[in-house]
Amino acid sequence: MPKFLDPSDVRRLKNYEFGAKAMVEGYLSGRHRSRQRGSSIEFHEFRQYVPGDDLARVDWRVFARNDKLFLRTFEQETNLECHIFVDCSASMGFPENAARLSKLEYASFFAAALAWWVISKNDRVSLTLFDQGIRKFLPPGSTRKHLNDLLNTLENNPPGSGTSITEALVRAQPLLKRKGTLVVLSDFFEDPAALFRALNPYIHRGFRIHLFHILDPSELQLDDRGLSRFIDMESNEQLTVHPHSLRDAWNREILSHTRTLRALAASRHTDYALTSTTDSYFHLFDRLRA
Amino acid sequence: MSLLLQYPALLGLLALGGLPVLVHLLSRARPPAYRFSNIEFLRRVLHRTARLRRPQDWLLLALRTLALFAIAAAFISPFLISKSASLPGETSTVILLVDRSASMFAREGVGSRFDAACSQTASFLKQAKPDYANLIWIDAEPDAVFPEPGPNLGFLTDLLEQAKPCPEAGSLTAAFDLALRQLTKASGHRELIIVSDFQATAWREFSPNLPENVIIRTHNVATSTPRNVAVTGLIPQPAEPVAGQDISLLARVRNFSPDPVRTQITLDADGARQSQPIDISAWGEADCSFSLRSVNAGLLPISVSVEADPFPADDARHAVVNVRDSLRLALNSPPESADSMILGKLAAALPWLETSINPSSARPPDIQFISAWPGKDPLDLRNSALSGTTVILRPAPSCPLSAIRTLLDLPADPADSPISLESSPTGWTAIPDESHPANQLFRSGDFGNPFAGTFRERLRLPSTLTSLPGVRPIALFNDGSPAILEIPTRRASILIWNLPLDLAKTDWPVQGPFLPAIAEILLRTRERSTAEPAYSLPGPPLTWSSSDPAHAGAVTLIGPSAEPLEISESTTADGTLWKSKIPATPGLHRWQISGQSIAFTAVNFPESESDLRPLDSIPTFGNADSASNSLVRQAALAQGIPLWPWLVAAALLFLALESLIHSRKPSQVN
Numbered sequence: 001m002p003k004f005l006d007p008s009d010v011r012r013l014k015n016y017e018f019g020a021k022a023m024v025e026g027y028l029s030g031r032h033r034s035r036q037r038g039s040s041i042e043f044h045e046f047r048q049y050v051p052g053d054d055l056a057r058v059d060w061r062v063f064a065r066n067d068k069l070f071l072r073t074f075e076q077e078t079n080l081e082c083h084i085f086v087d088c089s090a091s092m093g094f095p096e097n098a099a100r101l102s103k104l105e106y107a108s109f110f111a112a113a114l115a116w117w118v119i120s121k122n123d124r125v126s127l128t129l130f131d132q133g134i135r136k137f138l139p140p141g142s143t144r145k146h147l148n149d150l151l152n153t154l155e156n157n158p159p160g161s162g163t164s165i166t167e168a169l170v171r172a173q174p175l176l177k178r179k180g181t182l183v184v185l186s187d188f189f190e191d192p193a194a195l196f197r198a199l200n201p202y203i204h205r206g207f208r209i210h211l212f213h214i215l216d217p218s219e220l221q222l223d224d225r226g227l228s229r230f231i232d233m234e235s236n237e238q239l240t241v242h243p244h245s246l247r248d249a250w251n252r253e254i255l256s257h258t259r260t261l262r263a264l265a266a267s268r269h270t271d272y273a274l275t276s277t278t279d280s281y282f283h284l285f286d287r288l289r290a
Numbered sequence: 291m292s293l294l295l296q297y298p299a300l301l302g303l304l305a306l307g308g309l310p311v312l313v314h315l316l317s318r319a320r321p322p323a324y325r326f327s328n329i330e331f332l333r334r335v336l337h338r339t340a341r342l343r344r345p346q347d348w349l350l351l352a353l354r355t356l357a358l359f360a361i362a363a364a365f366i367s368p369f370l371i372s373k374s375a376s377l378p379g380e381t382s383t384v385i386l387l388v389d390r391s392a393s394m395f396a397r398e399g400v401g402s403r404f405d406a407a408c409s410q411t412a413s414f415l416k417q418a419k420p421d422y423a424n425l426i427w428i429d430a431e432p433d434a435v436f437p438e439p440g441p442n443l444g445f446l447t448d449l450l451e452q453a454k455p456c457p458e459a460g461s462l463t464a465a466f467d468l469a470l471r472q473l474t475k476a477s478g479h480r481e482l483i484i485v486s487d488f489q490a491t492a493w494r495e496f497s498p499n500l501p502e503n504v505i506i507r508t509h510n511v512a513t514s515t516p517r518n519v520a521v522t523g524l525i526p527q528p529a530e531p532v533a534g535q536d537i538s539l540l541a542r543v544r545n546f547s548p549d550p551v552r553t554q555i556t557l558d559a560d561g562a563r564q565s566q567p568i569d570i571s572a573w574g575e576a577d578c579s580f581s582l583r584s585v586n587a588g589l590l591p592i593s594v595s596v597e598a599d600p601f602p603a604d605d606a607r608h609a610v611v612n613v614r615d616s617l618r619l620a621l622n623s624p625p626e627s628a629d630s631m632i633l634g635k636l637a638a639a640l641p642w643l644e645t646s647i648n649p650s651s652a653r654p655p656d657i658q659f660i661s662a663w664p665g666k667d668p669l670d671l672r673n674s675a676l677s678g679t680t681v682i683l684r685p686a687p688s689c690p691l692s693a694i695r696t697l698l699d700l701p702a703d704p705a706d707s708p709i710s711l712e713s714s715p716t717g718w719t720a721i722p723d724e725s726h727p728a729n730q731l732f733r734s735g736d737f738g739n740p741f742a743g744t745f746r747e748r749l750r751l752p753s754t755l756t757s758l759p760g761v762r763p764i765a766l767f768n769d770g771s772p773a774i775l776e777i778p779t780r781r782a783s784i785l786i787w788n789l790p791l792d793l794a795k796t797d798w799p800v801q802g803p804f805l806p807a808i809a810e811i812l813l814r815t816r817e818r819s820t821a822e823p824a825y826s827l828p829g830p831p832l833t834w835s836s837s838d839p840a841h842a843g844a845v846t847l848i849g850p851s852a853e854p855l856e857i858s859e860s861t862t863a864d865g866t867l868w869k870s871k872i873p874a875t876p877g878l879h880r881w882q883i884s885g886q887s888i889a890f891t892a893v894n895f896p897e898s899e900s901d902l903r904p905l906d907s908i909p910t911f912g913n914a915d916s917a918s919n920s921l922v923r924q925a926a927l928a929q930g931i932p933l934w935p936w937l938v939a940a941a942l943l944f945l946a947l948e949s950l951i952h953s954r955k956p957s958q959v960n
Contacts, residue, residue, distance in 0.1 A: 226322075228321050229321045234328070238329075239329045250332070
């Protein structure tokens with residue numbers, strides 16, 4: 001049994017489905033209808049020819065009758081294509097040696113469940129693991145074998161070094177041929193403005209984007225420990241502070257950071273959700289179904 | 291002051307104060323490592339809050355250190371104690387020298403200086419609780435409450451609460467002598483506590499010899515200098531006028547304050563009142579002159595007062611002027627001489643003049659006329675003038691000029707020629723010197739020449755006599771020769787008389803102005819007073835004696851407020867002596883028989899007490915830390931002040947502050 005796919009989760013996910021908002025590029029027979037015009041069997045409408053259109057799609061019979069060039073367009077039924085980006089930087093390994101899940105484990109659980117769910121609906125899913133760059137990319141697929149590969153990749157994915165989500169998004173852009181649903185799982189210790197600059201090409205290409213911000217409870221609210229030497233998991237930098245004295249300021253800083261992310265996401269019509277590693281990730285599926 | 295530790299063995303507890311610092315340093319050195327996801331955020335937060343948090347951290351550390359230090363110090367139980375405190379088990383003797391001289395009447399705030407002195411001294415006694423104590427008042431005649439220091443502190447405290455100041459100058463020397471005598475007999479720890487206003491006029495020159503093994507503490511109760519105007523002198527001129535004679539009364543007023551003062555000065559002469567305004571500069575003095583006339587002979591009580599001020603004790607001054615019914619003229623000339631006859635007739639014409647020929651020396655006359663003075667005993671005559679007798683000398687032709695020089699207190703001049711007699715058939719006329727007060731009546735010319743007539747015989751006196759120092763001409767002959775010269779002394783004058791009275795040699799005695807001229811000369815050359823009439827100072831009891839046996843058992847004494855005062859009567863060799871039972875207070879006291887005043891005693895406030903300025907710096911008497919503003923604090927220090935309650939309170943305060951700062955949220959984080 002794969003480590004990150006819990007049978008109870010699978011049972012629960014069987015009843016989940018993408019909703020009407022999931023009118024995205026790709027098809028899944030009878031379920032997802034794309035407005036993207038293309039070749040298919042179901043006629044949609046005639047449209048006047050404009051230079052650059054494929055001449056093969058011109059309806060010559062209409063031309064013969066009216067002496068005008070019209071194209072026949074069809075409803076294109078596509079597969080749903082879901083692209084999962086998992087942050088594998090060292091900071092995602094927090095907390096270490098704790099009873100609860102690390103952020104990377106939490107993200108892996110969610111990614112595994114999401115992949116199973118997408119493939120179970122005969123849709124395609126890709127996986128991109130990144131830290132400072134792209135560490136691993138699995139192209140979209142919808143087979144059982146693809147699911148196994150994906151689960152194996154998640155299981156053999158220790159936390160890496162530093163994070164550069166923007167770099168990863170830039171480099172992944174040519175790898176994603178078709179637009180679809182982009183799910184980014186990260187702790188987003190990044191400059192929000194830089195993050196959304198990197199997301200802009202995806203937004204313009206029509207990707208439906210979900211940013212799932214995963215934080216440990218100790219990050220949402222600093223532990224009330226005594227004077228401690230904080231060691232950065234990514235850079236190994238050290239800082240000796242008394243967390244108690246910074247607690248309120250830290251809370252305000254985190255709140256301010258998430259507010260900025262939320263505001264920028266809203267302004268670009270992307271979805272943003274903050275979740276704690278102690279919360280169930282099923283509420284994230286709810287956001288995908290909406 | 292020194293610090294005593296009750297449990298010095300616990301001194302090591304003070305090291306607890308360093309515990310927070312130690313913990314801070316150790317925890318700084320090896321704090322536990324904690325691998326965290328991202329310290330960039332942490333660093334950013336730290337950077338934003340460091341400006342507020344860092345000083346708070348140090349403050350918290352300091353407060354914790356201080357709190358622990360205070361708690362540790364409280365366990366050691368330190369005492370703050372005076373260096374001069376008595377040793378445990380040592381007998382302590384305290385002599386309290388409390389000033390109750392007149393200046394202690396001065397009001398400062400709600401009470402007087404004396405109230406403050408008594409209150410603080412009583413508090414000191416209650417706090418210090420010495421084994422033996424005694425109280426000595428600094429007044430005119432200092433005395434101690436107990437013959438020697440005693441343990442009855444309650445009695446002393448009660449006495450202090452009921453005491454009142456005395457309107458008299460304090461005798462510092464006597465008070466210190468008494469105090470040191472008592473302390474010398476005491477053993478163990480000995481202290482002399484001086485509570486006074488340290489009035490500069492009394493204390494400036496005072497430097498007692500104090501034994502080294504006596505602790506001396508001073509306490510000043512004067513906190514300011516109240517505004518004060520005082521009548522400091524009252525001089526009648528002449529000192530003993532005759533009935534009907536004008537009296538010029540000179541009142542001296544002083545302003546003992548740093549601001550100019552305008553006040554009203556009022557004279558009360560046996561019911562007759564006069565008043566006039568007077569302006570006195572800051573710390574200045576002004577003289578005010580009143581003129582009055584006493585028609586009747588007898589004692590004339592006089593009071594001069596100024597408007598009331600914060601120190602009213604010296605606002606009035608009193609004098610008793612003896613108005614004479616007659617002056618006694620002694621004639622040293624043969625009874626059948628022309629001078630005796632003319633002057634005898636003169637005395638008969640003047641009701642205020644009595645003559646006696648060759649009087650006894652037991653009762654000096656007011657005026658002594660020596661006819662045909664041969665130049666004998668000039669120094670004795672000068673002494674007579676210095677003792678208040680006006681001496682009129684009519685030199686004989688044989689009188690050497692050097693004798694006159696001796697009268698002037700000048701050395702003999704070899705160039706002086708002897709005096710000789712000269713005569714002129716036509717005679718000479720005498721001209722008054724208008725500047726002399728004796729000729730003042732005739733200055734208008736309405737009464738003619740006081741020396742009218744011609745003088746056919748005279749002594750040949752050199753005209754240079756008039757220019758000798760100390761000589762004032764009353765009249766000169768028309769050729770400039772001296773006719774009457776006045777040689778003033780400190781009290782009465784000596785007159786050199788060169789006008790014949792014999793009708794064979796002059797017709798002046800039959801001239802109209804003769805009588806007033808002689809009368810004016812006799813009155814205007816009388817003893818001039820430079821001092822006040824006799825008066826008593828407050829403090830000692832008043833006394834009066836009489837040799838009249840009829841007075842025995844009939845005399846009463848009436849005080850300044852018209853209240854009868856208790857007196858005691860005793861018989862002495864000279865008669866009966868009456869003595870008041872209570873100390874005299876300023877004012878006019880009347881000795882009466884059957885409601886009639888037979889004598890007065892003026893009691894005046896001592897001038898030295900009017901200047902209320904304290905010393906610039908309180909004397910320490912060799913004990914540098916003796917001067918203090920709080921006797922109670924001194925007493926507490928002598929007993930030892932336990933500091934542990936303060937230390938516990940301080941520790942609680944530090945901890946409360948620490949808690950407050952610790953719970954305070956940084957306000958400048960966005």
